[in-house]
Amino acid sequence: MKKLVLFTLVMLGAIALACAPAPTPAPTAAPPTAAPKPTDVPVAKPTDAPKPTTAPAPTVAPTTAPPAAKVKLTLWYALSGNTGKVFEAMVKKFNDTNPNIQVDVIFQGSYADIAQKLLAAATAKTLPDVAQMGGAPTMADSGVVVPIADLVGKQDLDDIHPGFWDYNKFGNKIISMPFNNSVPVLYYNKDLFTAAGLDPNKPPTNWDELVTTAKALTKPGQWGFNTHTDTHWYLSAMIMQNGGKILSDDGKKVVYNSAEGIEALQFWGDLVNKHKVMPSNQHGQAGADFTAGRLGMIMRSSASLGSIQSEAKFKVGVAPLPCKKSCSEPLGGASILIFKSTPEKQKAAWEFTQWMTNAENTVDLFIQTGYLPLRKSVTDNAALKDYIKTSPNAQALVDATKYSSAIPLFSELGNSDEQLRKAVEKVELGTASPKDALDAAATVINKNLAGQ
Numbered sequence: 001m002k003k004l005v006l007f008t009l010v011m012l013g014a015i016a017l018a019c020a021p022a023p024t025p026a027p028t029a030a031p032p033t034a035a036p037k038p039t040d041v042p043v044a045k046p047t048d049a050p051k052p053t054t055a056p057a058p059t060v061a062p063t064t065a066p067p068a069a070k071v072k073l074t075l076w077y078a079l080s081g082n083t084g085k086v087f088e089a090m091v092k093k094f095n096d097t098n099p100n101i102q103v104d105v106i107f108q109g110s111y112a113d114i115a116q117k118l119l120a121a122a123t124a125k126t127l128p129d130v131a132q133m134g135g136a137p138t139m140a141d142s143g144v145v146v147p148i149a150d151l152v153g154k155q156d157l158d159d160i161h162p163g164f165w166d167y168n169k170f171g172n173k174i175i176s177m178p179f180n181n182s183v184p185v186l187y188y189n190k191d192l193f194t195a196a197g198l199d200p201n202k203p204p205t206n207w208d209e210l211v212t213t214a215k216a217l218t219k220p221g222q223w224g225f226n227t228h229t230d231t232h233w234y235l236s237a238m239i240m241q242n243g244g245k246i247l248s249d250d251g252k253k254v255v256y257n258s259a260e261g262i263e264a265l266q267f268w269g270d271l272v273n274k275h276k277v278m279p280s281n282q283h284g285q286a287g288a289d290f291t292a293g294r295l296g297m298i299m300r301s302s303a304s305l306g307s308i309q310s311e312a313k314f315k316v317g318v319a320p321l322p323c324k325k326s327c328s329e330p331l332g333g334a335s336i337l338i339f340k341s342t343p344e345k346q347k348a349a350w351e352f353t354q355w356m357t358n359a360e361n362t363v364d365l366f367i368q369t370g371y372l373p374l375r376k377s378v379t380d381n382a383a384l385k386d387y388i389k390t391s392p393n394a395q396a397l398v399d400a401t402k403y404s405s406a407i408p409l410f411s412e413l414g415n416s417d418e419q420l421r422k423a424v425e426k427v428e429l430g431t432a433s434p435k436d437a438l439d440a441a442a443t444v445i446n447k448n449l450a451g452q
Contacts, residue, residue: 071348073103074128078114078334079180080107083303086368087132087180094355101348103130111135111334112414118337127339130349136176136335137168137409146338149174151350159359159375163404167331170409171251176335177353180371182303183329183400184237186322190315192217192296203297203319207267210297210322214277217296224277226286227299232420233332234299236407237321238264240328246416247408253446254416257438264324265434269427280428301332302397305370309393318393320400329403333371363387366394372401416445 079087084107091103108114111134121127122144139145152174157165164178190200196216204210214224227234236246236256244260247253255261271278282289287304289295291311299321300308309316321329336356338349355361359377363384366373378384388394407413419441426432432440 070099071101071344073101073130073345073349073352075103075105075130075132075352076108076114076118076128077105077132078108078111078134079132082307083180083369083371086365090356090361090365094352098351098355101352103352115414129339129341129345130352131337131339132179132334133176133337134332134334135409135413136337137170138411138413139337140170140173140175141411144339145175146340146346146349147173147175148177148338148353151338152177156354159377160357161374161376161401161404163331163401163406164374166406167409168335169406176337177357178374179334179336179357180303180365180369181331181333181335181374181404182301182371183331183397183404184234184299184321185302185329185397185400186297186319187290187300187304187308188297188317188319189290189293189295189312190317192222192293192314193317196296200315200317203317204322205319206322207324211271211275211277214271214297215275218277221294223279223289223295225271225297226278226289226295227283228286228301228304229283230301230332231283231424232417233330234321235265235268235420235424237328237330238268238324240330240405240407241321241324241326243325247410251408251410253449254412254442256420257435257442261438262434265423265427265438268424269434272428273430281425301370302372302400303333303370305391305393305397306368309391316393318396320396320403327403328405329400330407331404366397370397372397372404410449412445412448415448416441419444 075091077084077087088105091105095101095103106128108117114131114133115135115138118127118131118133118139119142122139122142127144133139140147148168160178164181165174167181168174168176168178186203188203193200198213198216204213210225217224239246239256239261242260242264244258244264245255248255272280286295286298287300287308290298290300291308291313293312293314305318320327336353338346338353340346341349357374359373359375359381360383362373362375363378363381365371367383367387373381373384384398388398410416423432423434423437423441426437427434
């Protein structure tokens with residue numbers, strides 16, 4: 001914003017004083033003869049000095065610079081329901097408190113929808129200025145993104161948990177800004193625990209305990225365990241907990257059909273077909289079953305805490321996922337992307353992004369939606385402390401951030417997730433072994449990665 005301040009000072013005239021002439025001296029005395037009385041000699045009046053010329057008042061500079069032109073930004077987002085309303089309210093608050101920037105929001109559907117639309121917009125050169133997107137770093141190769149690594153300072157790098165930065169990298173470079181991120185957690189019905197003779201304050205902490213607890217909770221009309229619909233997320237967590245990987249270190253192929261991955265999917269299948277504590281292929285109704293009191297435990301996003309606690313008529317418990325070799329909890333959710341445009345717009349977009357992810361707003365987003373607070377500096381936040389006092393389960397979600405990890409992001413991630421969901425379905429229905437199901441998934445994705 002250019003500021004032009006013009007100062008003009010005009011000084012006119014001078015003050016002149018005229019000197020009065022000396023008075024004429026009286027004549028000398030007459031000779032001794034009698035002389036007439038000397039005539040009074042008039043004394044000349046001093047000439048009056050001219051009045052000084054008054055200089056005109058200098059031009060007064062304006063006290064404030066003229067208002068800068070408002071920078072208008074277009075923002076695409078993919079949050080619906082209550083979370084979408086919270087997001088829109090945050091943007092409105094930004095607009096109200098930043099008069100030089102106007103952010104206009106446009107809902108673009110699901111994460112899959114917005115990803116497709118952004119790719120199409122990149123080709124058509126009709127991109128927005130900012131976008132909220134799941135798997136955001138995968139846009140890195142498009143050449144249309146301003147990498148956050150080029151904008152972020154040391155203070156933000158140190159304050160935000162490392163797992164969140166890892167989730168926003170592509171090729172070891174930070175591409176997008178962490179925003180609405182979550183981890184999978186275990187919700188459980190404390191009342192059903194008590195009825196089954198279980199300690200409601202001791203949820204399962206490992207895979208073996210998960211089986212034992214689920215068996216105690218399973219009876220006619222009631223299942224011990226299930227997961228929500230994003231089964232690829234929970235299977236990925238189990239693979240990583242078992243020491244396996246999703247992607248090879250060089251990023252050229254998926255490797256979840258390793259021995260560790262096969263063992264994880266075998267455990268999943270055993271919950272259905274051997275231990276009979278999880279219904280086959282009923283993830284779509286698992287959420288309703290849990291809040292209705294027909295399901296003892298469910299793996300679901302930390303972002304679901306608010307809705308679960310408002311819908312459930314029982315005491316809800318929350319715990320980190322049961323562990324195996326490690327306690328990995330892969331991050332999910334979305335991030336903020338800034339697209340190349342004019343310098344003014346990019347600067348405004350970064351200002352908006354920093355505001356949306358500051359300590360105060362990340363706590364506010366957590367309280368209203370369950371998306372995790374990103375920053376270490378929220379520890380002493382008064383609003384967070386007050387919230388945890390009234391909602392003790394929130395502390396379990398904050399604690400889960402220390403186990404947060406990132407599934408490596410790659411160009412076929414969306415397709416890979418779909419293939420993992422298919423593998424889970426095959427094993428639950430008994431139409432394929434864990435090895436065959438994962439081999440089939442890996443074959444599809446690795447062919448795509450190889451450009452075949």
